Amino acid sequence: MEWFKKIKHITHLMKQVDFNELSQISEKIDLPKIMKSVGELDDDQLKGLTKLLTEKAKKGQHKLPPIDGDFYEYDLKLTFEERAIQMKVRNFMETEVEPIANECWKRAEFPMEIIPKLAKLNISGVAYEGYGCPNLSFVMEGVIAEEIARVDVSISTFFGVHSGLAMGSIYLCGSDEQKQEWLPKMQEMKTIGAFALTEPNVGSGVAGGMETTCKKVGDAWILNGQKKWIGNATFADVIIIWARDVDSNQVKGFLVRKGNPGYVAEKIEDKMALRTVQNALITITDCIVPESDRLQKANSFRDTAKVLRMTRAGVAWQALGCGRGAYESALKYTKKREQFGKPIAKFQLIQNHLVEMLANLTAMKAMVYRLSELQDQGLLTDEQASLAKVFCSMRTRDVVSRAREVMGGNGILLEYDVARFVADAEAIYSYEGTKEINTLIVGRAITGYSAFA
Structure with missing residues (x-):
């Protein structure tokens, strides 16, 4: 079995493990090293490991498929190191933010206590070079935005303003002295x-x-x-x-x-x-x-626009994360909520809504992933970023609406999370350029005519 096929196979097996458990494991072990070792196993060894991982699933009743909005498995495109960072961020959001997200949202208060913990993830200015920044890809920056928004769009917005708009303005438009003064402190989140x-x-x-x-x-x-x-x-x-x-x-x-x-x-x-x-x-x-x-x-x-171009892709990733959070919350709910003596996930109309949500998310993921690849190659244009912002913010509206619908009356209760995603999707739809403005940017590019007043 080829190395890539081994990794893909083991990734499928790992999806049978609860992702919260997997994220916590990644904090205790060197996951990239473990995955590298897996890739070096021969066929007999891999079969043994497969048997070990599936043994738990075989005991007791049939195990339902995992709740995962990455249906086309874009995570497989990440390196071991990138995957470990993604899992660290996910674990942080699920353990530190998710338990307090609804209460903070209800009170309209920001949890200042999470900033030092967020700083330890070392993800501020993730795609910038120097000044203590990780210097990773814009794809990875997008993945991080998705992971944060998947749990709480407010925290994603806070982070995007700090790491993207504020740090980005200094990174692109500041003098060397200004960069040296501000960016290291902002990267460590000692300065917001x-x-x-x-x-x-x-x-x-x-x-x-x-x-x-x-x-x-x-x-x-x-x-x-x-x-x-x-x-x-x-x-x-x-x-x-x-x-x-x-x-x-x-x-x-x-x-x-x-x-x-x-x-x-x-x-x-x-x-x-x-x-x-x-x-x-x-x-x-x-x-x-x-x-x-x-x-x-x-x-x-024009210099201001450089900053907006760089960060608008991140907003499209945020929209994806918002929609994904709503979809996964709704999917989890439909597997537990029973009507007429069985989980509502068994009903055809519910499955139709879930599939349409997933189709939207998958199309959005394809778009933003390619968008960030262009950004990594230095080829990103204003109109390309605008098209992604238009499409993803529109599709997210549809996803969160369907998520609320499959949850019935409970969909408007804050305790079930989806109501928060529904409201926050409206903000994403408007900020970093409205749908209409971004549409005209794209329209000007494809027709050669400006329709701005």
């Missing part, structure tokens, strides 16, 4: 970042209608304006503020430090989605920022 672009009166049209202004006076800049929906802004240590230069009319970026006079962040209350995320309305009044804290390589909105 936020990204402030959207405004109360300007969302999708911010490229040409930004109202927040900056003006250079001597060796400093004076910022005035407001920003809205800014995640992490109530507690972030550094906030990337984008403002329009009144003299050049070009967009520039600034590193505004926590406690800077003239900066006030007010928590936005009464949200119906992403309630754990601490979004803020920021008011900036004669806020003085030294030239040394201006992002030295951010001199127009």
